[in-house]
Amino acid sequence: MIVIMERRATEEQIQQVVARIEELGFRAHLSRGEERTIIGIIGDERPLSVEALEVLDGVERVVPVLHPFKLASRDFKPENTIVTVDGVRIGGDEIVVIAGPCAVESREQIFEVAAAVKEAGAKMLRGGAFKPRTSPYTFQGLGIPALELLAEVRETFGLPVVSEVMAAADIETMRAHVDMLQIGARNMQNYSLLQDVGKAAMPVLLKRGMMCTIHEWLMSAEYILSNRNYDVVLCERGIRTFETATRNTLDINAVPVAKQLTHLPVIVDPSHATGKANLVAAAAKAAIAAGADGLIIEVHPNPDRALSDGAQSLRPEAFAKLMTELRQIAHAVGRRL
């Protein structure tokens, strides 16, 4: 349920409503818009009646929220959320491109990629330290040495870093080395990990599970938000369908659907969505045209020798070319890049 306050409601009236909500055993979440304040009620509100709050001074109306996700819902917060990662704003007019290798493989590799993607206009660097691989016999990531390299490269190039967290036990180490925690597609429904990254109070990049609906994805975001971490960026990275021509199927609809349902920023990963380097540009352009707030793209100096996801990794030159093309698309839809 949400309580929409009157345009002229006083601070005292707002606080009285909050106090009443808390007295009834719920948590109140305030969203102060330019026009008016909306108070969201958090908890199992089934026993609560609209009348209990509608009678309070300053209340315009009380409306049930139609979706099971509340804090993530646009009903709760009509304005877009901007997530700031060490000064980089995701969700505003400017499209944010995050680029880098699937995994950190060596000092030379990560430094070379970072220099190239920064030069081309990427605002953040990606690089896996802990890799969720299908086979336990393939490269699992360098682990902590990779995090140390990421911290060093971030220092050198001034690029904020995102890296995937697979275990809650790694969160504190990651905090010291990276700026944003990625929850991978395979862990989107790892609810205990979601709660832990919620409590970690670090920005989170939440990838959509490859077999999850948009609603399930938003419910996963809700797990993080309900732990008082509001810095969540959603990432569509392709879903599994009957189609085998591509690694996954980019659900381009998910971008406008998610943007309608939630105030959180939505970005797209055209690398995992297609699985093929020669399809990445088309998918990236489509994403920006569809309203995505950013992209996360895999770039490797030598894709043939990559230890993971070489087939979908762009060479630095191809990435630079794509960035110039994306600027035109961004401009056409009223955004900057």
Ligand code: PEP
């Ligand atoms: C990745 O970003 O390298 C990755 C493993 O992504 P996803 O979780 O979307 O498969």
Ligand code: MN
């Ligand atoms: Mn990858």
